[in-house]
Amino acid sequence: MEDAVLPKSFRYFWVAVVLCAGCAHKAATYQKATGLSEGEGGQVSSADYARVARLGLSGAGGGGGAVLAASRFVAVRHKLEIVEPGSGLAQSIEAVVAFCGTIQCEVLSSSVTNETAVLSPSGNITARVAPQDLNKFLDFVGKQGQIARHATESEDKTAAVVDVEAKLKNQTEFRDSLRRMLTKPGVSVADLLQIQEKLAEAQAELDSEATQRKVLANETEKVYVEIVFHAEQRTISRGSFASVGEALRDFGSVLGDSLAALITAVAAIIPWLIVIIPGLWFLTKAIRRFRERRRAAKAATPAA
Known part of the structure; x- marks a missing residue:
């Protein structure tokens, strides 16, 4: 009440x-x-x-x-440049790869360039790290040398994930409906063949979308890390007569280069001399004849 x-x-x-x-x-x-x-x-x-x-x-x-x-799917990428003494660069890369195996980390690629006469030692590592182990991994990488650059990028993959999951759901329902049609009695042979063809197409598309979803999951559930190693550039002090010593060391190479240039110039001129020398001879002879005829004409004029 x-x-x-x-x-x-x-x-x-x-x-x-x-x-x-x-x-x-x-x-x-x-x-x-x-x-x-x-x-x-x-x-x-x-x-x-x-x-x-x-x-x-x-x-x-x-x-x-x-x-x-309410969730979002974000792909995060870290790019680092490490500068360290060239003598221990290969050991640093091996240490990072070994440490990656102790945590939730997957090494995608690694390479080392040894020091040569024209190249300084360098290296590269790419890996995917679980978010909970990212700080451990970055701290260990930072101990291998001086971090010269650290860049972070992120890309929202939510729309792509939602789209792929929707396609997976629809394609799965379509495949299951085709399978149920195969079990129905009274299906003709022509219809059976057509259903099986559509079922194969649906399964292939479903497998493709499932692969794409795994790729997106790998990008969003793990952090992509790229590490570039450079050898430290050392500055060498120059003495007062360092330039004189360099000139003496380069004397032979400079002399050889000059002789090579001279030989090349002579070799380039010789074919032209075959044409130029006879041409000059005929031209000189023609000028002399012209002058002799002119003198003869002047001498004959007063006598007339």
Whole structure:
């Protein structure tokens, strides 16, 4: 009877209070499950994104769908340049590769360039590291030498992940429906062949999308790290007569280069001399004849 006496507005007020309390409880449950605080919005690290994604996929706490819808998938990349003495560069690269095997880390590639007369020693390592072991890995890399450069890049892959997962879901349902059609009685041979052809196409596309999803998971659940090693450039002091010594050492090579240039010039001129010398001889002879005829003409004019 008391409920009948209560005004409708008062009852609506209590209904609103109950709904607000339920929303606050869900928000608190989400923060507890994901490990994110309310003040961290917009500053979530890649480790937090990976943890939220894993909770969403596993359906932790019975709210996996809500967590997956609120998660983001971010691909994080680190690029480092390490400068260290050239004598221990190869050992540093081997140490980093060995340390990678002790944590959740996968070495994608590694290379070492030995010192030569024209090249200084250098090396390169690319790896994928789990977010929880990233700081350990970077700290160990920093101990191998001086960090000359450290750049960080991130790319949001959420749209690509959502698109691939939607295609996987639709393609899986389409494949299952085709399989059910094969089990139905009374299917003709022509229809059976057509269904099997469509089933093979659906399975191939499904495998392709599954591979793409694994690639995206590898990019977003692990951090890509690229490390470039350079040998330290040492400055050598020059003495007062260092330039004189260099000139004496280069005397033979400079003399050889000059002789080579002279021989090349002579070899280039010889073919032209075959044409130029006879031409000059005929030209000189023609000029002499012209002058003799002119003198003869002048001498004959007064006599006439």
